[in-house]
Amino acid sequence: MLELKSCCVLSVLHSVPDLLKPLKDELMALEGDTLTVTLSCNYSVKANNLQWYRQDPGSAPRFLLLITDTKEPSVVEAKPPNPRLTAVLNQERNQVHLQISSAAVTDSAVYYCALEPTVTGNNTTLYKNLQRKHNTPQRPLEGVPHWESTDC
Template structure:
């Protein structure tokens, strides 16, 4: 007997100046043991961006899953490395999150976020405390 469960991908738009992400509205229903994909489209004035995925269970704080800078480059938290992946498509401005072998414990709210990379001034700033 297969168990169906839900991954909630809320319509969530994060804005920072002209940069934002948009996730489709509604729940994504996937059968336990199957693979599931959560979509995330982003807009940014920068050509280099960091894209992030977070998981939030109940009342807990969002937990970092992974980030991508380009294609598969980036970091994935150890606990998510085995089953969670994402490839950044900068041409289509998409960074879908793929989850393999879905488990009931994967049911949560998933957030996508974008941050442009800072370019130009690489000088470290110090606060004058005198």
Template sequence: MEHWLWIILAALFFECKGADRVIQPTGDVIAAEGDTVTLDCSFETSNPSPTLYWYKQEVNNFPKYILKCFSKTVENADDFEKDRFNATIINNSVPLKIQKLQLSDSAVYYCALQPTVTGNTKTLYKNLWSKDNTILHNIH
């Protein structure tokens, strides 16, 4: 039996230096177990060497750090396999590629531009659920 995945991609808008921000596209994406998906995230920054982050938030849970990208380097969190979760900064975008999709990949995904609030979950939740934040991507 084929299982369908539901992934929500939400953007957090962190003000860094005036107009610095991340932009994630809207719309629904449907994927099945074993598929590969790419979740888009573009950004605007005055920083010539930006650092971008991807996070995953499962239902009723805190956001989990997946990886960060800077320059030509990607650092994955221990919980996320590099062969399944990967991203690269390309022309002001940092698409997240998830391969060999599993049912456990169903979650909210979002990207952030440094500085983030990784050590302050109270502020992160405030930003995540504020009226200015919108859910931008459904994958199911």
């Protein structure tokens, strides 16, 4: 029995629920069948690219490939590439798929889909509250830009 698990992670500083989630948490197939196993994730934000990783027990996640979320999606594969892996993007349904052809027991692992979100809006808010309030007056360093501290 071949066991594949798919999970999702979001590649931002904090986790935001339901932005990226697997269609199925677990997938099982019988070895020896000539089959293509498809792992899928839904995403609900605009992304620069969507990535797939594989994690074997006791190991760190390993990059497999990414697909760009553009009018003409392109795939960037790990080096060396695995010719049995294919990424498919369904932009109308906001889904990304990882297809594993000729699935085998050696493909049993946890698979992660991740995304790199696009950044929009006013990035100056990233600098809000950089300074702490001190009891003694502080002078900004000469020639170094500074931002006023505000209370939230």
